[in-house]
Amino acid sequence: MSNRLINVLVPVISIILGLLVGAVVMLVSGYDPIAGYIALWNGIFGDSYAIGETIRQISPYILAGLAVAFAFRTGLFNIGVEGQLIVGWFAAAYVGMAFELPKIIHLPLALLAAAAAGAIWGLIPGLLKATLKVHEVIVTIMMNYIALHLVNALIKVVAKGGFKTDKIQDTASLRSDFLSELTDFSTLHYGIFVALFMVFIMWFILERMKLGYELKSVGFNENAAQYAGMSVKKNIVMAMVISGAFAGLGGAMEALGTFGNMSTRAGFTGIGFDGIAVALLGANTPLGVVFGASLFGSLKYGANNMPNAANIPIEIVSIVIALIIFFVACGYIIRVGLQRIGKNKEAK
Amino acid sequence: MSGFLDILYFIVPISIAYAAPLIFTAIGGVFSERSGVINIGLEGLMVMGAFVGIVFNLFFVDTFGDWTPWVSILVAMLVSAIFSLMHAVASISFRADQVVSGVAINLLGIAIALFSVKMIYGKGQTDFIQEKIPRFNIPFLQDIPVIGPMFFKSVYGSSILAVAIAILAWFIIFKTPFGLRLRSVGEHPMAADTMGIKVNRIRYIAVIISGGLAGMGGAVYAQTMTNDFGHATINGQGFMALAAMIFGKWHPIGAMGAALFFGFAQALAISSSGIPFMQNVPSVFxxxxxxxxxxxxxxxxxxxANGPKALGDPYIKGSR
Incomplete structure (x- = not known):
């Protein structure tokens, strides 16, 4: 079996295993897994409205996945996507609300603000990693909580004691009447194009730019990159900043497209953590992220149909997603298994 | 001056109550990480403990009466220990990325708990428990002026247990052969293996201990602070425990100190509006x-703060 085939098979097997174990969980809990998965399917593809909402859900997942994947390529684990997304959400919501500008300036400005906020949130762990060798995983986790509490406090300031910011101006909105009518008045917005454009940007940086070459080199072998004359420190910081910017844009999807404002939150959105799964499943490639995001976005949105149609708690999908991450993490053992099967066939 | 003391009398007990669950969980983290296994899954393990603790308490309150909260803690410990086996198998035997596996544990913990709550109760959170963890007045010590009322009056039984566990953990990790092995496995597994220590077995034990302690932490938090279980019952306590472990430099007593300090910060945050000179400090800080x-x-x-040397590396026999 070729390495390439195995690389594709590992995530596929993980997804199948995840869905299978999910079915077992449903069976053991006294639910009908077939009815459950049919309800899930209909929730995703049932009608044009569902499809519109599913695509809408996929946009932030693409950006969160890109953020995790981009950092991964430089050998960094950015668990802070969640926090970067939250500050991006707030920045976009604030700029969208507070300024009055023509659309052609306002919308890009709001997107830029989100990217900048996320980038700053990524800069801090990047700098600490580059200069003081502080492990980015712990710092980004802590930055997540700082983002959550800080943004909650800022929302209260902006909303003068209230719990949500005012709606953004129309000039900053990603909402689209055309896309909405096309999908039976779903909340589908232009964000998906922003997300896909960023997929292209990531591909372009990694495959067509000197910067991307250096970033990947640092990811493959820090020392070799150093000896080749690249600045490891600069690349670590750059990777975290760009990764944070992707995540911040993910927040902008929610601020400028889906919700149009931001409310104080008791906990995380979960999008950032699911971004880890998206990136892992997509093998940290731009195109892979699109597939991963499509899967998780669909699962997340389709799950809403499960309580009504099959009377199954929505959390079953979270269980399935967590299991898929777990199985992808155990990729080594799946790989070993596949290689054994391959060898047995050759022997015969 | 007496006003200041009154504030301390008010805030120190709250701090200790907030700190106790962190102490359990952070010490769990110390065990796991000292053996070389990163455990970001503490949050998910705490969620599992909180969920099991509350549900067991609700179901068996008639059977065990006054003892219910304690039995609940014990059961939560067992279930979380078993749950942590997933992390152990993935990161020790299957050589998974320990951080990714930990993230999966976190997501899985909350998902299983909420799924089960919806299945059992048909809504997002459980009912409230009737039997909470009791508070004690410690004889003699409570009569000490100033310190007595601050530390020894109406303390949760679980807080006393937390301190006892911290001291026990210090003894185990630094004064017993098992502790020496645990530390050596986390610092230099190859050297430990050469000396005949079963690296993976020690690591399995360590991860299971961390799961058990995190489960206790979750059950204690739920049965002292919230008294029910819902999606926001455990909201970052596991990560805060992780922070306490690092802040305490991977040392049980240090972790306890850090946990107490973090508990103090939380207590200040929730009660700062009632304290004269804290009113102007925004609670977000x-x-x-x-x-x-x-x-x-x-x-x-x-x-x-330096972690154990072999932290995060799976041990592969025969490789250099």
């Missing part, structure tokens, strides 16, 4: 204090 301090500690501004 107190909320983010533990996290900010951890970053500062890691950056080496408060003495260098």
């Amino acid at each position: 107190l909320y983010i204090l533990p996290y900010a301090l951890t970053i500062i500690a890691l950056a080496g501004f408060i003495g260098k």
Whole structure:
């Protein structure tokens, strides 16, 4: 079996295993897994409205996945996507609300603000990693909580004691009447194009730019990159900043497209953590992220149909997603298994 | 001056109550990480403990009466220990990325708990428990002036247990053969293996201990603070415990100290509006204090915090 085939098979097997174990969980809990998965399917593809909402859900997942994947390529684990997304959400919501500008300036400005906020949130762990060798995983986790509490406090300031910011101006909105009518008045917005454009940007940086070459080199072998004359420190910081910017844009999807404002939150959105799964499943490639995001976005949105149609708690999908991450993490053992099967066939 | 003392009488007990669950969980983290296995899954393990603790308490309150909360803690410990086996198998035997596996444990913990709550109760949170963890007055010690009422009057039984466990953990890790093996496996597994120590077995034990302690932490938190279980019952306590472990430099007593300090920050955050000279400090600063301090500690501004050397590396026999 070729390495390439195995690389594709590992995530596929993980997804199948995840869905299978999910079915077992449903069976053991006294639910009908077939009815459950049919309800899930209909929730995703049932009608044009569902499809519109599913695509809408996929946009932030693409950006969160890109953020995790981009950092991964430089050998960094950015668990802070969640926090970067939250500050991006707030920045976009604030700029969208507070300024009055023509659309052609306002919308890009709001997107830029989100990217900048996320980038700053990524800069801090990047700098600490580059200069003081502080492990980015712990710092980004802590930055997540700082983002959550800080943004909650800022929302209260902006909303003068209230719990949500005012709606953004129309000039900053990603909402689209055309896309909405096309999908039976779903909340589908232009964000998906922003997300896909960023997929292209990531591909372009990694495959067509000197910067991307250096970033990947640092990811493959820090020392070799150093000896080749690249600045490891600069690349670590750059990777975290760009990764944070992707995540911040993910927040902008929610601020400028889906919700149009931001409310104080008791906990995380979960999008950032699911971004880890998206990136892992997509093998940290731009195109892979699109597939991963499509899967998780669909699962997340389709799950809403499960309580009504099959009377199954929505959390079953979270269980399935967590299991898929777990199985992808155990990729080594799946790989070993596949290689054994391959060898047995050759022997015969 | 008496006003200041009154504030302390008010705030120190709350701090200790907030700190106790963190102490359990952080010490769990110490065991796992000292053996070389990163455990970001503490949050998910705590969620599992909180969920099991509350549900067991609700179901068996008639059977065990006054003892219910204690039995609940025990059961939560067992279930979380079993749950942590997933992390152990993935990161020790299957050589998975320990951080990714930990993330999966976190997601899985909350998902299983909420799924089960919806299945059992048909709504997002459980009912409230009737039998909470009791408070005690410690004889003699409570009569000491100033310190007595602050530390020894109406303390949760679980807080006493937390301190006892911290001391026990210190003894185990630094004064017993098992502790020596645990530390050697986390620092230099190959050397340990050469000396005949079963690296993977020690690591399995360590991860299971961490799961059990995190489960206790979750059950204690739920049965002292919230008294029910819902999606926001455990909201970052596991990560705060992780922070306490790092802030305490991977030392049980240090972790306890850090946990107490973080508990103090939380207590200040929720009660700052009632304290004269704290009224003008926005509570957000107190909320983010533990996290900010951890970053500062890691950056080496408060003495260098270095983790065990082999942290995060699966041990592969025969490879150099």
